Amino acid sequence: MNSNQIKCFLSVGKTVSFTKSAQDLYLSQSTISKNIQKLEAELGVKLLARTHQKVSLTDKGKVFFVKMLEINQEIDNLIKQIQTEDKKQKVKIYLGYTDVPFEEAYLPIVMRLVNQELNINLRMRLIDPNSSIKLDELIKNDSLDYLLFQKDYFSNNSAIVFKPLFKKSFSVLVSNTDPLFSKQTLDLNDLKNRHLLIWDAHNSLPTVRYLLHKIDASDLNCTCQKVSDIMALTDYVLTNKGIGIIPSILYDKNDKSVRYIPLNCDIPIVYGLAYRKELDKKSYSNSLYNVFNKAVKIAASKW
Known part of the structure; x- marks a missing residue:
């Protein structure tokens, strides 16, 4: 059970619609469905009743939804409390990632280094590259500050800067x-x-x-x-x-x-960090990129 599975389930529990949840979470309907199916498999119970026309919570799904909603709210409240008690005002930055296998090893290292070395509150956001929302639009409309993806997607976009982290094929x-x-x-x-x-x-x-x-x-x-x-x-x-x-x-x-x-x-396929050009002027820009580079070297030795 992971946070992405819970997030998908709670969203569908609220909207009672895979279509609406896909729009709200910037994910494809298939990604949401697969996350919930994995959650159901781990729990060993059916949480949703699915038909061609509609989706609804099962009886056990309703119980799980109410309890998880309470737990999720407690976690949100705890995070807000900890952030409020932090004496330093941290810069909040939203990082998009696409959940490729390498990122499972890489992103926890990024988070650890950011917390150790920078005055930044880095918030992760799972993005599905196959959703109807274009990735560059998420960056340009401020939904994301940075996005980990491959360079060629942004090759004809002058408003977006791309900094490489490593090259594959x-x-x-x-x-x-x-x-x-x-x-x-x-x-x-x-x-x-x-x-x-x-x-x-x-x-x-x-x-x-x-x-x-x-x-x-x-x-x-x-x-x-x-x-x-x-x-x-x-x-x-x-x-x-x-x-x-x-x-x-x-x-x-x-x-x-x-x-x-x-x-x-x-x-060559270049994987790296895409972001709006104006973020280059921020005082943390170079330091953040250095942290991402350092994390790649650590993760690559383990991967």
């Missing part, structure tokens, strides 16, 4: 029964005559378009299918419906069901 996902399973690296020629399941965001990324162009130009006799849900893509690979191609930042070291193999394709 693409990886290929294969099942343990696939002929490519034993290879340490792959070239484009290794993908000949295969059905390729290529991850891409709802708003297609330039790096993915460039990869598709290189595949077309290489005469590999491949079929390509874009998939925006990494969990669905992994399921397709496990059921031998194709091999996956994903940005290497989506590598999950805890997932032993598939093999991630680096793809030699000379397409």
Whole structure:
């Protein structure tokens, strides 16, 4: 059970609508549904009754909703009390993240370093890159101050600054029964005559378009299918419906069901920090970026 699951459940419990909750939380309906399903699986009870027309709380869901609402309010009150008692007035900054596996190790280190070294109250906000809201709009309309994502999404936006943290490329996902399973690296020629399941965001990324162009130009006799849900893509690979191609930042070291193999394709994918240009003038700007850089080095040694 985690805070994202609770947040999704409480929102649907209030709105009684996946559509309204998706708009309120800037997440896709599928992300909200999956979080609640994971919560139900951990609790071993059904919290929501779902039909094609509506969603409602079950009897146990109503009990859990009321209690969790009380607990959530107590936590909010405690946080406000602690912040009020802090003698120093901290700058509040909202950081968007997309919950890629690397961030599970990385973000706790960022939080620890920020608390140790900076007079900043860093607030985390989970963002779904496949929601209807464009990521750059969340930055420009002040919903977020900073966002961790890949550079090419913001390549044509002069109002947004991007500072790199590290560079990766693409990886290929294969099942343990696939002929490519034993290879340490792959070239484009290794993908000949295969059905390729290529991850891409709802708003297609330039790096993915460039990869598709290189595949077309290489005469590999491949079929390509874009998939925006990494969990669905992994399921397709496990059921031998194709091999996956994903940005290497989506590598999950805890997932032993598939093999991630680096793809030699000379397409860099830069992961880093995007923010509004005017934040460069803030006194904390360089110090905050240095903290993010330091956290990458610590997390990379463990990942």
